[in-house]
Amino acid sequence: MGLRWSRLYQTNGINSFMSAWKEYKEKLGITRPWDLLNPNEEKVSEEEAKSRYDVCLDCDRLISATKQCKECGCIMSLKVKLKRATCPLGKW
Numbered sequence: 001m002g003l004r005w006s007r008l009y010q011t012n013g014i015n016s017f018m019s020a021w022k023e024y025k026e027k028l029g030i031t032r033p034w035d036l037l038n039p040n041e042e043k044v045s046e047e048e049a050k051s052r053y054d055v056c057l058d059c060d061r062l063i064s065a066t067k068q069c070k071e072c073g074c075i076m077s078l079k080v081k082l083k084r085a086t087c088p089l090g091k092w
């Protein structure tokens with residue numbers, strides 16, 4: 001009996017973890033931080049990056065101290081430069 005409950009808890013724990021991981025990956029989008037180092041990765045113009053970043057600066061999902069997005073965890077001053085990057089809430 002105890003083992004059964006233990007197993008059920010473990011299963012739910014793993015399912016919760018996998019669900020949270022899937023949600024995190026979806027919000028992260030298709031870009032990764034190291035894409036900035038890839039010379040073949042397309043970047044947006046400085047104006048476009050600033051426009052995107054201005055949206056982030058006004059967003060309540062931005063952690064003001066670190067400038068990270070609470071949705072995707074990315075450092076937004078960098079992510080906004082990637083052409084393929086997207087806002088997980090569709091704000092830009």
Ligand code: SF4
Pocket residue numbers: 055056057059060061062068069070071072076086087088089090091092
């Ligand atoms: S990426 Fe989107 S959700 Fe995240 S801080 Fe910027 S505008 Fe807000």
